[in-house]
Amino acid sequence: MRYRTPFREAMLTFRRTPVLSGLSVASIGFSLFTIGLFALVALNFRKALDVLAERVEVVAFVMRGTPTEAISQATQDITAFPEVLELVYVTPEQALGRARRELVEFKEAYRDLEVNPLPASFEIRLKPDFRDAVHAQAVAERMRGFPFVEDVRYGQDWVERLDKIRTMAAAVGLVIGLAFAAVAIVIIGVTIRITVLQRAREIAIMRLVGATNNYIRGPFLIEGAVKGVLGGILAILMSWLTFEAFQRSTGEAGTTLVFFGPLQMSLMVIFGTTIGLGGSLLSVGRQLRNV
Amino acid sequence: MIRFNHVGKVFTNGVVALKDVSFHVPKGQFVFLTGHSGAGKSSILALIFAEQKPSEGEVRVSGYQISKLTAKEIPRLRRRLGVVFQDFRLLEYRTVEENVGFALEVTGARPETIPNRVMRVLTQVGLASKARAYPRELSGGEQQRVAIARALVNDPHILVADEPTGNLDERATRGVFQLLREINAGGTVVVMATHNMELVRDTGYRTIELRGGRIVYDSGVDENGELR
Structure with missing residues (x-):
């Protein structure tokens, strides 16, 4: 038993x-x-x-003639934002090159330009937890605080819909x-x-x-x-x-x-x-x- | 050992099972409870092993007051009792020895002591040779002996038997009854409910007869209600 x-x-x-x-x-x-x-x-x-949210990006356009020192200082400041995953400074030349590559239909228009019409910009990618309208807007507002920033875009409608x-x-x-x-x-x-x-x-x-x-x-x-x-x-x-x-x-x-x-x-x-x-x-x- | 003091029992559906029942069973006594179906025999037994609680009056069993038993005390009381039913209530998928050993397992007995204790009671009831059999392989009388062995294995002070011979033929009835007598001879109180008046008649044991939930006859007390 x-x-x-x-x-x-x-x-x-x-x-x-x-x-x-x-x-x-x-x-x-x-x-x-x-x-x-x-x-x-x-x-x-x-x-x-x-x-889809990975595409949430804040782009701040920089005024012409902004001194290089100001850009370097701002680069350091922006990188320190808690929301920022990656920061890329795009010079006017890089912007034009990219436009020529990516916007094929305007290729001709961009070919014979005497003056580059595209401004320099800061392209900011946000960390995954901050890819929403509230944080994108907060970063955008902070960017507007820089005196050399002309305009800030982050696709507000699209982010809000997301x-x-x-x-x-x-x-x-x-x-x-x-x-x-x-x-x-x-x-x-x-x-x-x-x-x-x-x-x-x-x-x-x-x-x-x-x-x-x-x-x-x-x-x-x-x-x-x-x-x-x-x-x-x-x-x-x-x-x-x-x-x-x-x-x-x-x-x-x-x-x-x-x-x-x-x-x-x-x-x-x-x-x-x-x-x-x-x-x-x-x-x-x-x-x-x-x- | 057992004391009923003006006990009444009314079920939740309003059925009155017992009315003003009083009796006392001292150590070592064998008591028959007799009466027709519905007279109250099983209700008295159910109160003894705390399956029910009295609606009024007091029931004392082996030092426990039934109406005041807590959920934890009920198993403790039941380990001091042995209970046997007409329908045996054996676990079909367990062998004879497992059915009996089961009553020891639940008490937390040391596992190594269980086989010996089981064989001792199986020998006592004459079923040592059937220890490995399953209940379905046994006759009714043998199944009832297994149930008795299970009731005995914890060395109970009281053995409660509800119509234990009700499903058995005459020969098996005699055998089971003889076994209960031997158990009683060893000092255990036996309270047995039965219809079988032939069994009751020749033994000289105390008989309590019930009718309509009341005691109408008790051979164990005199006219003044004192124990003889």
Whole structure:
């Protein structure tokens, strides 16, 4: 006769009721899979927005005849702004060269100029956390404070629109994500409740022979946690297979898509484990109150 | 050991199970609870092992006052009791020895002591040779013996049996009853609810008869209600 630890007892349940245990893991897996798919869409949408946000740039045009010392001093000052990732000083000659290269349709117009009409400028790229209208405007205002700065542009309308899209995406993502999570919690809770109810008689017998509530809870909690971990792994596997299939079907465009990193995958397993544990705790608690 | 003092029990659905029930069971006694179905026998047993609490009056079992038991004290009380039911209540996927050992595991007994203690009680109930069998492989009488072994393994002060022979044929009934007598002879209080009047008649044990939730006869007390 072998002594049964709570862990061994929990593992025996999987052997005794393989179908029900398998169904529980599958239902946890599928519930987390729906969350996973939504999270993948949200992740890639956010990534696409971040790529767009990389274009947020503040350009300050410098008056002609500004002394070189003033430019060097300003370069040092601007680089010290907390929002600044990269600062490039573009001379009028560089600006003209670039215009000739990039604006092909005006190539002729730029060829025979006697005087370079383009001003020098500071081109400021912002750090990722500061690529929004508020910070872009703050940097622009600071740039306007330099006496030699003639004009400052940062595509105000465009940045504000990007901000709105980001805010809306975050709100919609949060609401839908919470709804998916709530549905998953309910489905997983019901699944666990069924497994507990199936063993109601066993719980009643345990109490009858003097088992404490903690003794009874132990194997159920371990079982719930194990199911949560397995469900989480299953969900990641299904999400990955779906991701791969989608990526293959979209060809070139699909190569820019990203899958979860280790942190997000761990979070999914932790979420499954937490729901498994919580569901077991609540269901067994309810059962213990009833017997 | 057991004392009921003007005990009443009304269930939440309004059904009155017991009315003004008083009796005292001293150490070492064997008591039959008799009466028709619904007379209140099982309610008395449920109060003894703290499955229910009295609606009025006082129930004392092995030093515990049932109405004041906390959630933590209930398992402690139950470890001092052995409980046997008509439907055996064995765990089907555990062997005989595991069913019995289980009652020790839950008390936190040292794992290395469990096999010996289990074999001791299985020998006592005559089932040592079936230790590895599953309940479905046993007859009704044998299953009830396993249930009794499980009830005995913690050396209880009191054994509570609710119609333990109700599902058994006559031969198995005699066997189980003989076992309960032997347990009582060892000093354990046995309180047994039964319909089987033949069993009650020939033994000379104390009999408490219930009708409509009241005690209508108690062979253990005189006209003044004093223990004989």
